[in-house]
Amino acid sequence: MKRHPNCKRIPLQALLAAVVSADCELHGKSLMAAIKTCYNIYLVTKDPMIIATAKASLDQMLGAVFQRLQSLGVSSSRKQLVEEVC
Numbered sequence: 001m002k003r004h005p006n007c008k009r010i011p012l013q014a015l016l017a018a019v020v021s022a023d024c025e026l027h028g029k030s031l032m033a034a035i036k037t038c039y040n041i042y043l044v045t046k047d048p049m050i051i052a053t054a055k056a057s058l059d060q061m062l063g064a065v066f067q068r069l070q071s072l073g074v075s076s077s078r079k080q081l082v083e084e085v086c
Contacts, residue, residue: 020064
């Protein structure tokens with residue numbers, strides 16, 4: 001049974017929107033689940049378009065997480081930064 005390509009593309013878009021949204025920031029286990037899901041889709045799919053979409057989603061997600069870390073300020077301690085982001 002061949003699946004429609006949107007069955008993997010739409011979840012990638014939804015997870016990306018949830019991670020990078022300023023209104024709905026994911027933290028901790030939810031953030032890790034979103035990243036793992038994108039990575040798993042990247043690993044198991046054979047469709048080059050979905051592979052490119054998953055890779056781009058991961059790049060944007062991780063970029064947003066690091067940008068969030070930087071916006072918290074350099075003066076914060078490492079532990080405090082991790083607690084605020086996660």
